Each structure stands twice: as C-alpha cells, then as structure tokens.
Amino acid sequence: MSFKAAEVGFVPECWLVEPLRHFLELITYGFTNPMPDADDGPWKLTAKDVIDGRINYATARKTTLEAFQNSLTDKSRPLIGDVLLTKDGSIGRVAVVDRTGVCINQSVALLRPNKKIIPEFLKYLLLSPHYQRVMEGDSDGSTIKHIYITRVDKMQVAIPPLHEQEKILQVISALDNRITLLRETNATLEAIAQALFKSWFVDFDPVRAKQQGREPENMDEATAALFPDDFEESELGLVPRGWRVGNFESFIKRLSVGKKYDQKTASSEGLVPILDQGKSGIIGFHNDTPGVKATLDEPVIVFANHTCYMRLITFAFSAIQNVLPFIGSGVDTVWTYYATKDRVKFSEYKGHWPDFAIEKAIVPNEELTCAYRNTVDPLIRRICENELQAQTLATLRDTLLPRLISGQLRLSEADAMIEQA
Template identity: 50%
Template sequence: MAGEWQHTTLGKFVSLQRGHDLTESERKPGAVPVMGSAGQNGFHDAALAKGPGIVIGRSGASFGQVHYCLVDYWPHNTALYVTNFHGNDPQFAYYFLKNINFTRYNSGSAQPSLNRNFIYPIEMNVPQIDEQRAIAHILGTLDDKIELNRRMNETLEAIARAIFKSWFVDFDPVRAKASGEPPDSICCRLGLTPDLLALFPDRLVDSELGEIPEGWEVQTVGEVIDRLSIGKKYEQKTVKAAGKVPVLDQGKSGIIGYHDDEPGVAASIDSPVAVFANHTCYMRLIYFPFSAIQNVLPFVGKGVDTIWAFHAAFGKQSFIEYKGHWPDFLIHKIVVPGMKLANGFSRVVHSLLKMAWEKESESNTLGTLRDTLLPKLLSGELRVPKTVGWADEGSPTPASPQN
C-alpha cells in the first residue's frame, strides 16, 4: 500500500442518508434534478441536497449504482446520498464509491437492498486531499471527453434526421420547385447538390397518406427492408467482460459483453446494419461486426440503402407493452422515393454518421482506459506525479464525472 495514505472506513469517509419521497403528483415544474437509483429521473422546483453530490442506488435493478450531480438536487428515496464528505474531495469520493462492488453488501432477500449500516464498516485507504484532486482530475478529464463526444454525436445524428424529415417527410425540395424557387436557392437552403435536386419531382399528388411527391410510392416498412440472421444467439450470463466480438442487448446501453466466436452480423463503417429491439422498439445503426441476444433483430435496406431505410423506419413503432413488436413494425406505411434519391440521401449523411461512429469508438477506448486506471489509482498501485493536477501546482478545476 502506498505511503501517506490514511486507513479508514467508509462511514468515516462519507456520511450517507436515505433519500426523500417524491411522487409524480408531488413534483412541480423546475430545474432541480431529481437523483434516484438509476441517476437523474426528472426535475423538481426544490432541492434538499447541495451539489456536488453523490447518490447510490439502494434497491431494485439499479442497486449499488453510483451517480454524481454537480448542482443542488433532490435525492430520491430509491437511493442513499452523501450528506457529509468529511473534508474529502466530492469528485474523488464519486470515483472511489463507484469502484466498490456493493452487491456483496445486499441486506435484502428477494429484493436487493443497500443499508448504510452494512457498508459503513468497509475498510479503505485514501490519499491526502491534493492527491485526491489529482486522481479526480485525471479520471474526470477522460469522462469529460466521453461526454463531449456523446453530445457531438447527438447533434450529428439529429442533423441527419432533420435532413431526412425535410426531404422525405415535409417534401421541402418538391414544394420549393413547385413554387418556382430558383434551383441555386433551393440547393443552398436545403443542402442539396444540383444532381440530387433534379431527382425530386416538382408537384405533389394525392395518396392514401395524403399528398406525396409525384412518382413516389406508399409501401410498408416490410417492403423496403430485409431481416438478417444473427446466427448464434447469446444470453447475458454466457458473455464475457472482454473478447473480440461485442454482443448487443435490447436497450440503449448497447453492448452487454463479448465472445470470441465469429460475429453473427458483418457490419462495417462503410456498410452499417440497422437493429430493431423486438421488445423495447429501440433502434440504432451498427457499424461494427457483432452478435446479439435473442430479439435483437438486424436488417438492411431492400432496393434502397440501409441508412435511408433506417431513417424511414425510425420511430414508426412505439412501445405498447412488453411483447414482440416486429410484426407491427413491418406493416407501418412509409413514402418511398426512387432508389437513386434514397441512396443519394445516404451518401450525404454518411459522412456525418461516420464522424459520430468514430467519436463513439474513441469514447469506448477512453472508457476502457478510465476503467483500467480507476482501480489502480484508487488503490495506490499507480501514483499520480506531483506535476499532474495537484492543487498546489495551479492545476485547473477538476473535470466533471459523468453518470
């Protein structure tokens, strides 16, 4: 164990308290984050805890999860929250608590439950405040870059969806041509090249879905996509923490583990594959080879590029109940342009999506680096040079960790 670190217990490191009840009917419009077992779950008009703060999920599926909030917040009763840091750096405390496996301290039976009296005796060694801040600075900088990438990706994907809506839902190029707007003006305003603009008709006609561009067809989602086999189906208990092939689940979390078999689907950054979660209706484009659990259903475009087919089908099927939604998804009707125009859209937005995918890959690498450094820094196995992030060296304010 590194010298100059103090031996203590979790109960002396931080003080914890159960959060406070707040039903949906009691919530009032406001900007105060409500922090529960799974992190932020809405807003309220009043705060009961000062930021920066930490909550730990005390029950249910989010048992033991640790979340950080920079601002004043309402700690929900589904979590424990820190009421006193006892002079320790809050951001360092977040990473230290995040590194503890709280599943070993379940005080419940059928329903997992975290009791502060069960975890207060946990023994730990902590560095002096300057080294705490230096460690938090390193880990927080990695988390800040990951968060920046996430926000950039949201923007890039939103731009792609906005272009699709303008061209294929609102029919802006068709309406502009019909109104007599000069081609140069249309191209500049709507992000079109002259050759793409020429593929749009100049009038709308009636259809079962209302007015649509002349020459376009009303088809079902099932007519423009082909479902792919995922090969061997995996269960969460059978996947590993590391391996060469990622395994996808049905939620937004994406990858649940890895295996070393051949991938079930050979997606790539130049030939992405779309996936539809049969039970949750979550959809995303995948740009790397993968396998999946049951009810993650991959598909590609049929007669049109996959990127166009994904955007045309995106959001069509809403979650109704926990069931198989695929048959309902396939019968939704969409407006389909000519193949050249659909593929032209894919070429335009592919550069945006490729940038987002590269940022996502970078974030995965940074996340792996953070997770590798975390236990080494918090155990003292890896010490921070005194020139990196130490308060007495005039370092910047430590970066903010993300949930």
C-alpha cells in the same frame, strides 16, 4: 513509501481505511409516493436516468413545483454535490448532482459527502471494479437486484488525503472530459443528419421549392432531379408524387443473430462484442464467429425489443435475446435508420417489434434514399471515428481507475500512460 492492508488491497500508509459512513453526512434514498408528471418543473430522477457516470436529463421526466415543494421531504431533494447511486434494477450506477430543482425516487440513493472526500472522487470510487463487486455481492434479488444502503454505508473504503484526491481527479477527469467532448460532437453530427432527413423526407423542402419554380437549396443538380415537383393525396395526407406509404415491415429485412448469448457468456476479453437490449450497448466479448457482419459500408440497425432503443451498428457483433437486427429492403439502410428511429416509445415488460413493424412511413424510391446516404456518409464516418476514439479513452480510463483508487499506480505513471495514448 510504506503500505498497509485494506480490503481493496495494499494502500499507502497515509490513506484512511474506514467504513464509508465516516465520509458521509447523509445516506438515504428518494420518495416512494407517486409524483405527478409535468411538462415543466423540477426534474424527477429514477435509476434509468443515471448512466455513464452522469445524470441523463434527456430521459428524465419532470414534476410540478407544487408537488416538489409540498409532497417531498429533504431526503428526496438532493443538493448540488450530492452523489446519486442507483439501488434497484440497474444497480451501482453513480453520478454527482450538478443543479438544483432535482428530486429522486426510491430506486436512487443519496450520499452526501463530508469534508473528508470530494464528491467526484466518491463517484469514481464507487464506479471502480472493487467497490462495484462489493455492492453486487451485497445485493439481493434474483430478477431485480436491490442494494441496501445499510450495507453500503458499512463498506470499507480506502481514501487518500484531499490533495491526492484532487490529483487523481485531474487524471481521470481529463480523460472523461475528452470522452464527453467526442460524444457531444457526435450528438451535433447526428443532429445535422437528422435535420437533413427531416428537411428532405418529412417537410419535403426540395419538393416545395420545385413546386414553386425554385431550385432546392444546398443540393447538386443530379440530386435535385430525383425529387418530384408536386404532391398527391395518400392515406397520410399530401405526399410527394410517386412516393408511397408503407408499413415498416414493407421496407425492412430482419437478420438472424445466429447463436444467442447471455450475460454469463460475456467476458472482458475476446474479439467479438456482444450487444444487450439495454442502452449500455456492449456488455462483453467472445471469440466465436460473429452472428451479424456489419461494416461501415454495410451497416446494420439494431432494435432492442423490450426497451425500444435503436442503434446503427458498423462492426461485426453477436447479441443476447431480444436484440433484433435489420437492414433496409429496397431502400438504403442509413435512410431506413432515420425513417424508423424513435417511432415507438418504451412501455415496460412488453414486446415492441409487432408495434414497430406496423408503423407507417412515406417511402421514396431507392435512388433517392441512396442519395441521402451519400450526403450524410461523411457525418456517419466521423461519428464512428469519434466513437472508436472515445472507446479507446474509456478503456484507458477503466484501466487506470482501479489502480489509482487503490494506490497501486502513482500519478506520474498514469500521466505517462495518458501521454502515450
């Protein structure tokens, strides 16, 4: 096979090397006018809703059908198969539109592929390191980055024939589908742990059962004995007898992260992961001593001060500024995680820890919080195993993707690497 030079490197002779606009019917971006919020209606997507190669409808807000139909032009209403590219703030994230009833704001660009390129292939092309670097290099803005679509459509791309695009997609999609399955399984396991927490510590089902002279369901005798059989008044209303109401700060302990890192310090190599304050989690690695020594048996909760996300971490790590780790104090840490999770909502450009610390919770004795931990521990361990496997597959995908997209790795070689993994 003969090759030719392109900006991405040497590619097979049969590949097309042209500006991106030659593979698009349309490139534009979404609405700039304010759109009303609604409890039900079409999805209203911003850059924050495009993450991990997909649209996260869980974070997306909705707008009214009237505004969707009458206040927007077609450029703000993508079609199924259109490719979305985040152009403001967190630039370079990509997803393919998979449903109707979606609109986008100005932070999201719309790329409509023509018949020369498959939408999913365009997504992976833009996610590959070479094209991410090109878009990053062409962006402007010191604090908030901006991608200009007039530069994106001039970007030189190397595109294989359609039949080869399909084969490359089969390889990458197989890995992505497995990663998605693992993470969907984890979402189910997480929901089970949360449902049990709600039953025990929000709805007080075991206490109500004992109050009515019944044995609590799906619970051994020793655990059932830890619950009281009546309620008492508190500032939050009726609570199980003997339990207390306390601010979060009364049952948590802040940990030091040691040396604080930044984006420039992180590298693609190293043993110690660095966590950031965004939902992306790990941004890189280093080889210094970790600032926080979390383990599966002794996990640590991470609170991102400016974005209010929380994660239960089971590995040693370091952190950038505004990543605040803590554990339970006088209560189990896993119980603490579910007791405090999602209690403070995100408001941009604001420090949230003071608001978080004064939130109130109903707190049982430590023995009961440990009983909850023991009950959900198999779920937590399974979640960690699945996430580790997903990370391994994601690393393999990210290794294969740039080589496949540039034609440097043949499909038979990629299949062998996946089989070995």
